[in-house]
Amino acid sequence: MLLGASVVIFVVLRVVPGDAVDILFSDEGGGTAEQRAQAAKDLGLDQPLPVQFLSFLGGIARADLGESIRQRTPVVDLLKPALAHTIELTFASLAIAILIAVPIAIVSALRQNSRWDRGGTALSLFGISMPSFWQGIMLILLFSVTFPIFPASGVIDANSSLQPVTGFTTVDAVLTGNWAALSSALSHLVLPAFTLGTTTAAMIARLLRSSLLEVKNLEFVEALRARGLARHVVIRHMLRNALPATVIVLGSRLGTLLGGTLVVEVVFGWPGLGWLLITSLDNRDYPIVQGAVLLATLLVVLSNLLADLIHGWLDPRVNARRSVKT
Amino acid sequence: MNSLRGVGRAWTGRATLAAMAAFSVLLSVACAPSGGSSGSSAGGTITVAQQVDAETLDPAMHRSRETQNVTRQIMDGLIEQGPDLKLIPKLATSWENQRPDYWVVKLRQGVTFTNGEPFNADAVVFTFKRIHDPAQKSPRTSLMPTYAGVEAIDQYTVGFRTKEPDAGFAAQLAFQEIVPPGYLKQVGDEEFAKKPIGTGPFILKEWVKGQRVVLTANANYWGGKPKVDQVIFRPIPELASRVAALKAGEVQIITTLPPDIARTFTGDIKTVGAKGTRISFLGMNVTQTPFSKPEVRQAMNKAVNQETLARTVFDGRAEALNQPAFKAMDCYDSSYQGYPKEPAGAAAVLGTLEPVMLDVATENRTFAEAVAGQLRAAGLRVTVNSMEAGAFTSKINKGQSPFFLHDWGFARGDCNTVYTTHFWSGTRKSQVFTGFSSPPTDAMMQQARTAMSSDLEGAKGIYRSLMRNVMDNAPWVPLVTPEELYGVSSRVKGWEPFPSGRVDLVQASLSGN
Numbered sequence: 001m002l003l004g005a006s007v008v009i010f011v012v013l014r015v016v017p018g019d020a021v022d023i024l025f026s027d028e029g030g031g032t033a034e035q036r037a038q039a040a041k042d043l044g045l046d047q048p049l050p051v052q053f054l055s056f057l058g059g060i061a062r063a064d065l066g067e068s069i070r071q072r073t074p075v076v077d078l079l080k081p082a083l084a085h086t087i088e089l090t091f092a093s094l095a096i097a098i099l100i101a102v103p104i105a106i107v108s109a110l111r112q113n114s115r116w117d118r119g120g121t122a123l124s125l126f127g128i129s130m131p132s133f134w135q136g137i138m139l140i141l142l143f144s145v146t147f148p149i150f151p152a153s154g155v156i157d158a159n160s161s162l163q164p165v166t167g168f169t170t171v172d173a174v175l176t177g178n179w180a181a182l183s184s185a186l187s188h189l190v191l192p193a194f195t196l197g198t199t200t201a202a203m204i205a206r207l208l209r210s211s212l213l214e215v216k217n218l219e220f221v222e223a224l225r226a227r228g229l230a231r232h233v234v235i236r237h238m239l240r241n242a243l244p245a246t247v248i249v250l251g252s253r254l255g256t257l258l259g260g261t262l263v264v265e266v267v268f269g270w271p272g273l274g275w276l277l278i279t280s281l282d283n284r285d286y287p288i289v290q291g292a293v294l295l296a297t298l299l300v301v302l303s304n305l306l307a308d309l310i311h312g313w314l315d316p317r318v319n320a321r322r323s324v325k326t
Numbered sequence: 327m328n329s330l331r332g333v334g335r336a337w338t339g340r341a342t343l344a345a346m347a348a349f350s351v352l353l354s355v356a357c358a359p360s361g362g363s364s365g366s367s368a369g370g371t372i373t374v375a376q377q378v379d380a381e382t383l384d385p386a387m388h389r390s391r392e393t394q395n396v397t398r399q400i401m402d403g404l405i406e407q408g409p410d411l412k413l414i415p416k417l418a419t420s421w422e423n424q425r426p427d428y429w430v431v432k433l434r435q436g437v438t439f440t441n442g443e444p445f446n447a448d449a450v451v452f453t454f455k456r457i458h459d460p461a462q463k464s465p466r467t468s469l470m471p472t473y474a475g476v477e478a479i480d481q482y483t484v485g486f487r488t489k490e491p492d493a494g495f496a497a498q499l500a501f502q503e504i505v506p507p508g509y510l511k512q513v514g515d516e517e518f519a520k521k522p523i524g525t526g527p528f529i530l531k532e533w534v535k536g537q538r539v540v541l542t543a544n545a546n547y548w549g550g551k552p553k554v555d556q557v558i559f560r561p562i563p564e565l566a567s568r569v570a571a572l573k574a575g576e577v578q579i580i581t582t583l584p585p586d587i588a589r590t591f592t593g594d595i596k597t598v599g600a601k602g603t604r605i606s607f608l609g610m611n612v613t614q615t616p617f618s619k620p621e622v623r624q625a626m627n628k629a630v631n632q633e634t635l636a637r638t639v640f641d642g643r644a645e646a647l648n649q650p651a652f653k654a655m656d657c658y659d660s661s662y663q664g665y666p667k668e669p670a671g672a673a674a675v676l677g678t679l680e681p682v683m684l685d686v687a688t689e690n691r692t693f694a695e696a697v698a699g700q701l702r703a704a705g706l707r708v709t710v711n712s713m714e715a716g717a718f719t720s721k722i723n724k725g726q727s728p729f730f731l732h733d734w735g736f737a738r739g740d741c742n743t744v745y746t747t748h749f750w751s752g753t754r755k756s757q758v759f760t761g762f763s764s765p766p767t768d769a770m771m772q773q774a775r776t777a778m779s780s781d782l783e784g785a786k787g788i789y790r791s792l793m794r795n796v797m798d799n800a801p802w803v804p805l806v807t808p809e810e811l812y813g814v815s816s817r818v819k820g821w822e823p824f825p826s827g828r829v830d831l832v833q834a835s836l837s838g839n
Contacts, residue, residue, distance in 0.1 A: 018716025024389060024465055025757075026719045033756035035468045042463040070388070071381045072519065081535065133564075140570045152571040158373070158538045158558045269562040269571075271379075271536025279378055279563065284716050 005297040006060065009290050010053050020045060020069050020284040043069050056290060065294070066287035068280075075291040078276060083295060084167035085155060086261055086272035089196065092189050093257075096197030101204035106235065108205070109212030120205060127202025132260055136195040136267035143191060150191050153269035157184040192268040196260050200250075207249050211242035244315040251307020255300045369543065369555035370836035372818060374829055375568045375577040379536055379561035384519035385503040386457045386464045392581075394501075395829045396539050396559050401503035401524025404431060404450065405496060406830075409600060409822055411654045411739040413496055417445060417504055417525065426491035426780060427474070431499070433482040437548045439506040440523045447478035452507035454486075470498045471746075493778030493785070497738040527552045527832045536561065553820070553835035572813045578836070579818060581829065583811040585641040594816050599643055599809035600823035601654060605744070606690075606733035607647075608697065608803035613761040614728040616679045623800035625675035627665035629704035630697060636806050639696045643811060647804035649793050650744050654825065656782075657741035657789035664797070669704040677705030684710050685730040687718040694731045697805070725758025731805075732759075737826035741789050742778070745771050749796050762801035770795060 021040050040046045044055070059066050065075035108120035144152035156162060156169050160181040165172045170189070173182035215221065215238045224234050262274030269275075273292050280288035312318045380393040385401060388394070404418035413421075421431045437445040454476040457464045467473075472492040477485050488495050503524060510518045521530060527549065528541035539559040543552040560577060562568045568580045569587060572595055588597040610617035610626065617623055632646035645652050648664025684701075686694040691712040698708045708729075713721070721727045736743055747753055750771055751763035770792040777785035796802070810827050821834035 016717065018714065018718075018720045022720045022723050023716050025468065026723075032468065032471070032753070036756050038460075039463075039465060070390075072384075072387055073382075078535070085536075137564075137566045137570070140567060144574045144576075145570050148574050152574050152576055153562050153567050154560060154576075155537055158371075158540055158560075267564050267567055269560070269564070269567055271561075275536065275563065282716065 001301060002294065002297060006057065006290070006294055007053075009293040010056060013284075013286055013289060014049060018284050020286065023282075023284055024070075060294070065291035068288050069285045070280075070283050071285075071288075075287045078288060079273070079291050079295055081167050082271060082273045082276045082292070085169075085270060086258075086265070086274065088168050088170060089189070089192055089261060089265070089270060089272060090257065092193035093196035093200060096193050097200035097204055100197065100201040101208060104201075104205045105208035105212060106239075108209045109216060112213060120209070124202040124205045124209075127198045128206075130198070132195055132199060132263045133267050135198065136192070136264055139191050139195060140267075151188050152191075153267075155185065155188050155270060156181060157188075160184045192264050192270050195267070196257070196264045199260055200257060203253065204246060204250065207246045208242060211245045212238060215241045240314065244311050244318075247307050247310050247314060251304050251310075254303040254307075255296075258296055258299060369553055371556040371558060372554050372579065372831060372834055372836055373558040373560060373577040374579045374581070374831075375560050375562045375571055376581050377561065377563055377568075380533070380539060380559070382519045383522045383530070383533065383539075384515065385505065385522075386453075386462060386466060387519065389465050389469070391827050392561075394503075395581075395827075396541075397503055397522070397524075398526065398828060399528040399541050399557060399831060400522055400526045400530055401505065402526050403500055403503050404433075405500045407497070407500045407737070407739075407824065407826055407828075409824055411603070411825055413500060417450075418499070421496050421499075423493060423495070424485075426776075427488045429486040429488070429495055430479065431484050431486065433484065434548065435482050437525050438546075439509065439525050440529050440544060440546075441506065441509050443506045443508045445504065445506075445525050446481050447484045449504055449507055450484045451476050451478050452510075453502065453504045456505070456510075457502065466502070469501055473498070491776050491778065491780070492742075493782065494738065494740040494742055497740055501737070528557055531556075547832075549832060552832050554831065557831050569813060572815065575815070578815040579821070579829065580813040581827070583813050585639075585643050585808070585811060588643065588811045588813070589641050591813060596814055596816055597811055598814045598821075598823055599811045600825045601645065601652070602807045602810045603652070603654075603737045603739060603825045603827075604733045604735045605647065605650060605652065605807055606693070606731065606805040607650070608684075608805065609722065609727075609730045609732055609760045610801055610803075611725060611728045611758075611761050612799075612801050613725070616682065617728055620798075620800060621675055622679065623803075624665065624798075625672040625704075626701070626706075627797075627800055627803050628668045629672040629676060629706065630700050630803050630805070631667050631669075632805055634700070635693075635696055639693055640806060640808050644806040644808040646806055649797060650748070650802055650804050651741060651793065652736075652739075652807040655736075655739045655741055655744075657786055657793065659790045659793055662790070662793065662797075669700070673705035676701065679706060681707035681709070682729050684708050685718060685721060685727040686710060686712050687715040687732075688712045689715065690731055690733070697731060722759055723757050725754075725761050735827075739825075742771075742775055745774075745789075745792060745796070749801070760801040762799065764795075764799060767792065767795055767799070 020043060021036050024039060025036055044052065063076070067074055068078060071078065104120040104123065108117040111117050140152045143150045160178070162169065162172055162178055162181040163176050165175050169185040170182060173185050221234065221238060224237055261272060262278065264270065265272045265274040266278055273296060277289060277292040280292065376392045376395065378392050380396040381388045381390050382393065383397055385397045402416045404416060405421065406414040406416045408414045417434050417437065418431045419434050421429060424430045433447060433450065439445060456462055457466055458473060472488040472490055472495060474487040474489045479485050486495065506523060509523055520533065525548065527544050527547045529544050531540040531542045533539045541557045543555050545551050562571055565587065571577045572580045583597065591597050608626065610623050612618055632648065636642065636644040636646040649659060649662055651658045684694055684698055691710065694710045694712065698710050701708050722730050722732060748759060749762055749767055751768050754761060754763050770788060774785050774788040774792055777788055810823055810825060812823050814821065817837045819835045819837055821831065824830060
């Protein structure tokens, strides 16, 4: 899959109009034919495409994704912090999404066709339909400009003096005991995570509601109730049966989630993978784009794997069936 | 089912409570004071939000205005370009075109880099030789097209050789910062690009890529200590977010402000503008129909009303152009009246043409629609075709666009650059644009370049003839030079924007600290 992705991104980048040298010399002094040819040579863009591709593949094998055309920095050094920021934002948005979605799904399922259910469904539809960039800007206007509670953009206050350890801002703040930095990092995280989280929340709420509705009428639920189990225990059992399907679908939708970070990161000036990808695409900085897309592909593969593992953990029948087959 | 409803109610309550509790904990931590963003000392902190982060902090290795806005705070150039485009001494105290192809530059004495290394002729020679060393692979060589070499004459005097007589060479020196040779050799290129030092008004404290560049005032700056204690450059790519950050007081200056947003600023936020140095124009490919006919190109010039465009699209914050130069340029001819505005007369030609498509980069789409509206009023059937900037650049470079709207920066205000880049046949090999190529025009350009170093008034006369020659051939419809607009907090005092887009913060101060 990774090889396929690398071929596709390499070819697509070369097929779309626009190239790095054109853009580099697109202003002020321009550039003579000789200077442009020299720049292409310096950047290795004068080589035939198959040679460039093989060099790219060879680099991947050595975990060397090349050097940025514009920033003259190893791509790996640029991807590492960006990846940490994206993962941090994604996890925070997932946490918010779960906090919002699970209660809505439970209420909607248990009170099917009630006002609560219709309200929850409408809210989910609104969450899914709302464009992230619009929602992000509205949240900024409301919570940063009108009521200045949260910062409009960025990751952390410039004067927080946070010593990097892992690259994850909140984790580093906790590890170094820098509580002011933690507070700053969390306050910067709220709006982008909420923006990203609402779409995910809507998705989870709809999926979980459907699964809960299926489970609700199964015999074992009635049996549990007949045995006099406490209400919250019954709900827990229902959730246990409804969650696997939700987790699997969520895992397979992670690509969409990553697409969402692209927009949210640009709106909130969040220096993650999405932002890096967008700014690099503008400059046709091929090595960064190739590296970022490859990393995103890897993330999707890993998230599917993780979803499978969680599925197995949530639903013992999956592991049991696998054991029987082997 | 009734019992399940009961379960539902109980769980609804618990889940909602749990969610609210978790959310309120998160909010309480997140909303707690976080150390203050404006710095603690008396001079305060000015935060500037730009569209993108610095690409590198090595002044030899980029071609980005945003990058130079940062490097220029840390390192000085020999010469500065003032708000009126006139050259101002910085690390150079004087410069003289001693021979047509040789410039002598006297250097400021008693200046040191922030590590104590002396600034002298060796530093200047090292800086320019490094840029033009093929092994360095610097993308800035084409910004000094006539540079031929540099040498130290004595400890505080250097000589620059040019490939041909170039009276505008000193302006080229305004775009390069001087680096410390000893420190750079000691730490190497890679480290220098992350942690540079210079003779500038600010010292790099921290650069967190993608997040911020933090600079502190250089107390020993040769030009006097800056009034603010700290300057922070932050990248905020989205315009709406930049504006919100300014309104929220998170940043004090934002760059790249379009006029339609600028007009909305009131109260604590103001718009500050400087005369710009970008020329926008309609380019017509003279090798392709229908623009291969001069009468069509001339009719286009009659159909477009630049004054109206400047007033409506740019809210009056643009200079209408009737020639390929703006007023601050030496070769600007104020006696030239331009094409008469006769849309009705132009319609006789334009109304007979097949439909055409106006190519434009997405960011200029609104402007292009306004221009297309004027052309439609003159009978031309035109549709606007907007495309991603990179794709647009490649298309016009390769000469694949018959008709396009573009803008080009001329920060040096140097006419030679305008004509060489856009109307000289030699450049058409690498950047086709309009495909315009004319031996008489080439000959006049050569004459003008030569005359510039010996007879400035004579050169101006040649440029005037050259301009009329180009306008008669009409490969362009010159449009406007928009102002460089910034959103600025009213707390910022003493700050003046530059036409080249450079943000100079030495004199800036912050009220209310």
